[in-house]
Amino acid sequence: MTEGEIHDLARTLLAKSSDALDPEEQTVLLGIRNHSPISRDAADISDERATRGERLADQVAAVGGSWGFIIAFGLVLFAWVVLNTDVLGHVGLVFDPYPFIFLNLMLSMLAAVQAPIIMMSQNRQAAKDRLAASLDFEVNLRAELEILRLHEKLDRGVTDRLDRLEARLSQLMTAMDRGAVRASS
Template identity: 70%
Template sequence: MASEPVRTLAARLLGKQHLDPGEAHVLAKILARQPISRDAGDVADMRATFGDRLADRVAAVGGSWAFIIGFSLVLLAWMLLNSDVLTHWGLAFDPYPFIFLNLLLSTLAAIQAPVIMMSQNRQAAKDRLAASLDYEVNLRAELEILRLHEKLDQAITERLDRIIATVCVERNEA
């Protein structure tokens, strides 16, 4: 529930009584004269669970050139060992067509794909949070501009009233 000062400010600036939580938050910050901007990354990091952070790390590693190059070298070494070196002594544990390697790659893909999707979902949530925080800041800026216009309009009206009163007094004296 919004307090009475927030409802009064909402009626004056927004022209409505029923506020969504974001609008009430912005108006409360205006009345308290507190800043509203926050870093979306910091807010998202505070809300992140262990699983979220783990998914982000796995996606960061799995989507890097270092991983791709390193993994390619491991695959190449596996194939060379099992096709030439170890086969020469009859010790190849996964000879061509590398059935065990295919099993490992399939398992890795089956685990890595959902983890990367979790990270993408988290990034989408972070983007939605950033948009929400941007909306709050934009609303705050717009409302502050409206308040400044009100103050300027009031000052201009008072100045015009004084000028009119001075002109009327001078006409009456003449």
């Protein structure tokens, strides 16, 4: 197909000029022109486009949002409290006595660092979702356009067949009329 054929496809299938097509529509029409599949995996595309920082944010969010992290963090907090009250309290070497101000500082710093990283990961997930929706739209549009093209092809085939039957019927009627005229003479 040539560029003119894409213009014709845009007019016939989408009722638009090729200049007014969205990027997704252009991709679909190019796929139709090239007879190539249109479906792609959004996760693969997103991973290809991801920067090192975005991949790191995803990994931090995956670890920070897991049961393993929650359990391990709970055990560390419990050990910190026990260590600074009972164990080191008997020897007089408590480095963070109750009300655990140093522990509060560490937790605040962890939250201050972890929250923006998790938000970066959520933003990246939202971008993946938008990409997936765009790819889904392309696939759905391609399927719809291909179905329309099949309908047109079937309609043309039926119309051609009916035209041939009508011509044949007309020939038979003419032959019958000639035979009736000969029989009456």
